Amino acid sequence: MHPFLGCILILIGLSLWWINFNARGLFLDEANLARNIAELNWTEFFKPLKYDQYAPPLYGILLKVLGESLGYSEWPLRLPSLIGGLATLVGLWMAGNKMGLAQWKLAALAFCFISPLVLRYVGELKPYALDMGLSSLLLAWALSKPKPRWWFAPIGFGLVWLSFPMVFSLASTLIYLLLTQKSDQRPWLVVGLFWFSGFLILYISLLSVESREANLQNFHSNYFFPWKLWTIDAWKSIIRLGLSPLKHGFGFTVLAQVVSGLAIVWALSTIKKIRWPILVLLLGPTLLAVGASVFGKYSLIPRLMLFSLPGLWLLACWGWQLQQKRISAYGKMLVPAVVLILIPSTNVIRHFRNPLQVGQVKNMLLSLPSDRPVFVDYWAIPAVKYYREINEPSIGPDVVYNYCDPPCPIELISPPYAVIFSMKTINRVNQRISSITSKIDTDSTLLEHSFFFRGQIIKADLR
Numbered sequence: 001m002h003p004f005l006g007c008i009l010i011l012i013g014l015s016l017w018w019i020n021f022n023a024r025g026l027f028l029d030e031a032n033l034a035r036n037i038a039e040l041n042w043t044e045f046f047k048p049l050k051y052d053q054y055a056p057p058l059y060g061i062l063l064k065v066l067g068e069s070l071g072y073s074e075w076p077l078r079l080p081s082l083i084g085g086l087a088t089l090v091g092l093w094m095a096g097n098k099m100g101l102a103q104w105k106l107a108a109l110a111f112c113f114i115s116p117l118v119l120r121y122v123g124e125l126k127p128y129a130l131d132m133g134l135s136s137l138l139l140a141w142a143l144s145k146p147k148p149r150w151w152f153a154p155i156g157f158g159l160v161w162l163s164f165p166m167v168f169s170l171a172s173t174l175i176y177l178l179l180t181q182k183s184d185q186r187p188w189l190v191v192g193l194f195w196f197s198g199f200l201i202l203y204i205s206l207l208s209v210e211s212r213e214a215n216l217q218n219f220h221s222n223y224f225f226p227w228k229l230w231t232i233d234a235w236k237s238i239i240r241l242g243l244s245p246l247k248h249g250f251g252f253t254v255l256a257q258v259v260s261g262l263a264i265v266w267a268l269s270t271i272k273k274i275r276w277p278i279l280v281l282l283l284g285p286t287l288l289a290v291g292a293s294v295f296g297k298y299s300l301i302p303r304l305m306l307f308s309l310p311g312l313w314l315l316a317c318w319g320w321q322l323q324q325k326r327i328s329a330y331g332k333m334l335v336p337a338v339v340l341i342l343i344p345s346t347n348v349i350r351h352f353r354n355p356l357q358v359g360q361v362k363n364m365l366l367s368l369p370s371d372r373p374v375f376v377d378y379w380a381i382p383a384v385k386y387y388r389e390i391n392e393p394s395i396g397p398d399v400v401y402n403y404c405d406p407p408c409p410i411e412l413i414s415p416p417y418a419v420i421f422s423m424k425t426i427n428r429v430n431q432r433i434s435s436i437t438s439k440i441d442t443d444s445t446l447l448e449h450s451f452f453f454r455g456q457i458i459k460a461d462l463r
Contacts, residue, residue: 009113022074030125037067066080085112095143115249128306130163176280224293
């Protein structure tokens with residue numbers, strides 16, 4: 001692939017990220033995490049968070065620093081996610097150079113850009129893109145053959161407090177360094193012991209408490225790797241969980257998953273001919289996460305496995321490079337061919353024109369006239385509270401919060417009024433409208449009310 005085409009690819013990908021970075025408002029979970037950041041003091045991030053939120057302590061402190069210095073608007077709070085995406089690109093490029101992938105490292109960057117999962121989380125107030133970026137940089141660092149230094153110990157100790165999946169990446173990195181630097185095994189073991197102590201303290205003080213919560217276990221129950229392998233349901237789950245990384249890393253189409261799966265198989269098939277410890281770096285974090293999942297200690301839900309994608313992208317590119325050498329006559333065409341096949345396999349191209357949308361509460365509040373009473377349904381409260389009480393500047397008119405679920409009836413107020421619903425209740429809107437308006441005394445008069453639904457006003461005639 002010509003260097004000019006590589007530069008164009010990177011510019012297009014970064015443009016897509018930038019267009020989508022601040023194009024949407026905060027939704028339920030983002031707003032609840034933002035409320036934690038604004039309301040908690042510095043030491044409270046080392047305890048379980050409020051509002052059913054879970055985040056590494058140092059990640060919360062990082063967001064607190066950004067909020068206090070740059071304000072609690074959307075872009076400062078989402079900045080670590082964008083930085084995580086950029087760090088992923090740097091890590092992939094550096095690792096690709098160390099692995100001798102030549103032009104194939106551009107294909108790895110292309111897979112990062114076309115992933116809808118990546119596109120969402122590089123612009124979302126959640127730690128998953130930062131997880132991916134740190135994992136990518138750690139992988140590239142390990143490939144640079146570093147010599148043990150004392151200051152590696154506190155850095156690794158802190159990383160597990162900044163990113164929960166770092167424990168898997170650090171463990172794989174340590175194993176790789178022990179296998180490739182046998183003369184320095186003792187100092188690396190000391191460094192690794194320090195890394196492990198950081199995770200052990202984190203687990204005892206925080207993770208062990210959070211992992212026992214019934215709601216969390218129930219929510220992620222479908223994403224734990226099954227151990228009852230004699231059942232049909234277990235194998236259905238294994239197939240679903242196994243295809244998930246290919247789906248979110250390379251594309252939704254069968255063709256994309258077959259092509260990428262074959263590339264990974266080609267790379268694995270050469271294990272006796274290559275420096276096999278490198279597979280520990282590329283696949284080790286994924287396998288360790290699966291092992292923890294068997295015991296119900298880590299969920300394989302796609303967003304929590306975002307950190308594993310850089311290793312899969314590099315491994316697939318490695319496999320394609322091996323095939324390229326076998327078909328030297330047309331080898332130069334293989335890179336653009338693979339990229340052109342896989343780019344249409346996702347739906348990210350449409351987000352140049354129509355940016356990704358998850359929540360529309362911000363647009364709703366901006367659209368409402370200031371003199372109109374607003375009734376906020378239960379699951380929409382977090383986002384409305386963020387924009388009304390935390391965001392700088394405050395957005396929207398005065399509101400009435402419905403703290404009941406199912407919803408409490410609206411008190412007698414003069415219509416017209418607006419009702420803001422959350423996407424969480426989108427399939428039950430009619431039922432909730434009925435609950436809300438059931439006790440309004442209208443004297444059998446037909447009244448027209450405006451209800452906000454998916455960011456648009458829907459006219460509803462209610463008695």
